[in-house]
Amino acid sequence: MLKFTLSHTEKKARRGCLETAHGIVQTPAFMPVGTVGSVKAMLPESVRETGAEIILGNTYHLMLRPTAERVARFGGLHRFMNWPGPILTDSGGFQVMSLSGLRKITEEGVRFQSHLDGSTHMLSPERSMDIQYLLDADITMAFDECVSFPADKQTVEKSMRRSMRWAARSKAAFKDRQGYGLFGIVQGGMFRDLRAESAETLKKIGFDGYAIGGLAVGEGQETMFQVLDYTPDFLPADKPRYLMGVGRPSDIVGAVWRGVDMFDCVMPSRSGRTGQAFTSHGVLNLRNARHADDETPLDEACDCPACRWYTRGYLHHLFRCGEILSSMLLTWHNIRFYQNLMFQIRQALENGAFEPFYDQFMSRWQHDRKM
Amino acid sequence: MLKFTLSHTEKKARRGCLETAHGIVQTPAFMPVGTVGSVKAMLPESVRETGAEIILGNTYHLMLRPTAERVARFGGLHRFMNWPGPILTDSGGFQVMSLSGLRKITEEGVRFQSHLDGSTHMLSPERSMDIQYLLDADITMAFDECVSFPADKQTVEKSMRRSMRWAARSKAAFKDRQGYGLFGIVQGGMFRDLRAESAETLKKIGFDGYAIGGLAVGEGQETMFQVLDYTPDFLPADKPRYLMGVGRPSDIVGAVWRGVDMFDCVMPSRSGRTGQAFTSHGVLNLRNARHADDETPLDEACDCPACRWYTRGYLHHLFRCGEILSSMLLTWHNIRFYQNLMFQIRQALENGAFEPFYDQFMSRWQHDRKM
Numbered sequence: 001m002l003k004f005t006l007s008h009t010e011k012k013a014r015r016g017c018l019e020t021a022h023g024i025v026q027t028p029a030f031m032p033v034g035t036v037g038s039v040k041a042m043l044p045e046s047v048r049e050t051g052a053e054i055i056l057g058n059t060y061h062l063m064l065r066p067t068a069e070r071v072a073r074f075g076g077l078h079r080f081m082n083w084p085g086p087i088l089t090d091s092g093g094f095q096v097m098s099l100s101g102l103r104k105i106t107e108e109g110v111r112f113q114s115h116l117d118g119s120t121h122m123l124s125p126e127r128s129m130d131i132q133y134l135l136d137a138d139i140t141m142a143f144d145e146c147v148s149f150p151a152d153k154q155t156v157e158k159s160m161r162r163s164m165r166w167a168a169r170s171k172a173a174f175k176d177r178q179g180y181g182l183f184g185i186v187q188g189g190m191f192r193d194l195r196a197e198s199a200e201t202l203k204k205i206g207f208d209g210y211a212i213g214g215l216a217v218g219e220g221q222e223t224m225f226q227v228l229d230y231t232p233d234f235l236p237a238d239k240p241r242y243l244m245g246v247g248r249p250s251d252i253v254g255a256v257w258r259g260v261d262m263f264d265c266v267m268p269s270r271s272g273r274t275g276q277a278f279t280s281h282g283v284l285n286l287r288n289a290r291h292a293d294d295e296t297p298l299d300e301a302c303d304c305p306a307c308r309w310y311t312r313g314y315l316h317h318l319f320r321c322g323e324i325l326s327s328m329l330l331t332w333h334n335i336r337f338y339q340n341l342m343f344q345i346r347q348a349l350e351n352g353a354f355e356p357f358y359d360q361f362m363s364r365w366q367h368d369r370k371m
Numbered sequence: 372m373l374k375f376t377l378s379h380t381e382k383k384a385r386r387g388c389l390e391t392a393h394g395i396v397q398t399p400a401f402m403p404v405g406t407v408g409s410v411k412a413m414l415p416e417s418v419r420e421t422g423a424e425i426i427l428g429n430t431y432h433l434m435l436r437p438t439a440e441r442v443a444r445f446g447g448l449h450r451f452m453n454w455p456g457p458i459l460t461d462s463g464g465f466q467v468m469s470l471s472g473l474r475k476i477t478e479e480g481v482r483f484q485s486h487l488d489g490s491t492h493m494l495s496p497e498r499s500m501d502i503q504y505l506l507d508a509d510i511t512m513a514f515d516e517c518v519s520f521p522a523d524k525q526t527v528e529k530s531m532r533r534s535m536r537w538a539a540r541s542k543a544a545f546k547d548r549q550g551y552g553l554f555g556i557v558q559g560g561m562f563r564d565l566r567a568e569s570a571e572t573l574k575k576i577g578f579d580g581y582a583i584g585g586l587a588v589g590e591g592q593e594t595m596f597q598v599l600d601y602t603p604d605f606l607p608a609d610k611p612r613y614l615m616g617v618g619r620p621s622d623i624v625g626a627v628w629r630g631v632d633m634f635d636c637v638m639p640s641r642s643g644r645t646g647q648a649f650t651s652h653g654v655l656n657l658r659n660a661r662h663a664d665d666e667t668p669l670d671e672a673c674d675c676p677a678c679r680w681y682t683r684g685y686l687h688h689l690f691r692c693g694e695i696l697s698s699m700l701l702t703w704h705n706i707r708f709y710q711n712l713m714f715q716i717r718q719a720l721e722n723g724a725f726e727p728f729y730d731q732f733m734s735r736w737q738h739d740r741k742m
Contacts, residue, residue: 042696066663295445314408314445323409
């Protein structure tokens, strides 16, 4: 059971507050990804310093290594990784499709081979609930099936209906407790009627929050926004909405405009490790030789360590040398950039000024342009 | 010109204080290595937090990338890498031998090919002084030749005498300023008479400090200690002595006992990246599967983030997953371990109790034993 309160709304956009067993999350919120129990290249205290209030852990990775049972023996994921704040874990459904080797999907669940050592494992709604319980996730995700994009309507429909049966089993297996919650996941691809059917089914089962799955899979921003133009309307107004695996800054601003409250994405951390930085002027590639003699900060509008203490020239040098410090500084910067964006979104909503913020942001960032 | 003051001596061991343009260094001191302008996997503020007061930069690496001229345009190495404290740079002599491709040594200097792109470069006493000046090193090292070990006496003698001629040229080329100093390097391999001749030659030239080179090259601790039993006696008492590239904890304690004041080594940082941790119980290999379920801290006697906030089980997990955070935490811990060792050494010297400290430490750490 999770408490969710909306304090401001502006057209479809919402400013809220989600209370979990491990703390409060101001929404709209962006969750940095801590795949195997570490937000890559960051100390948890630094993650917190960026303004992040909640992080995401991956069931698929953690069940394989170090195993959910071991994390439980260490007192849960919060204690294991020294992140005392809220944690959302995914169900493993998406990654078992994208990462594992041979797999067999039946009504029971998914039997698959570990990408690490080829060992055989089973994920089902019941096992996924069990794992997320062992990890001590504040927010548990229902176990669902993910189809690849593009897929024909019949395939999407069949998969969505199985996911809905799995959602009911997830709900039945979930151990409800104060401060802990279970989110259902709306599927249905790019088909409005399937999205509507999926949302209706989930609402009847009843969840603490509703995720929108199956987007950011290569369909493009325009198509994604079309789906987001109607899908949030199918969902209850008093529960948080989470757009999974999204995205670029303009994706997030556009989705908030359409009524989404929560986001996660590896983009800020992964980009940091490959030398890409999100700045108030656009996306910057630090690998580029033209930064070698640049004595200006990465982003003069940013207060992170990378921007306060270093030049673009130094960051370029670190990246070229393959120094770990490059990943550390750019990850920190990018996560700070995302958190600062969420802060600005929340502030605009509080001031009833999100519409001009949205218009201005989308005209500048529509293509998340490269510098 | 550098000011060096000894406050306590106990037999041959010394407790001192070295004043440089960028701050004071309490000796005996250990310098973490920041090869290309970054102590790998550490923010400079974290390096400072470990207790380190001075770090080392590598002329060979920095001259190739980003080049000394570029570092100078950025205001010197301190500003470039955001380390406001003292920096010692090596001369490039050792690494041009160990890392570069084709090289030709003449009386003029060494012509070599970059290990990065095969481009041709020249290092000579004059060029090395120029580079270290551009880097703004508080302590500049004389340019010397390094012979591989083992080598016959004739080879060592010939090389040492060339290094002494290069030392005189280094002195002539060095731009002396208040707070900046030049160290000569005693060579002569494992031969007492050659070490004595080298030290005499250097003393006549006159340096701000004296390094002992050509050790920790595979000769073993016993042989190294034999050379250290006499070499410091050849050096002026009122100047700092620096044992280059050393070493393991017991190497350092044994060298302080024999009259050495300064050390540098990649061991704590490199070991950290390969999963090895120095602890008050010995050396621990975090790769080992027996740590997987260990809920105890790495070292209960240590106050670093790795030991305060995490278990051995978590650190093992991070290492097995190849997480950058593993390198970050273990490097931090190992450098903190080394700095804490230096603190204990200095405290024992202040209390006139270094001899029992030395005896106890050497009996426990003689083999820097693995756990």
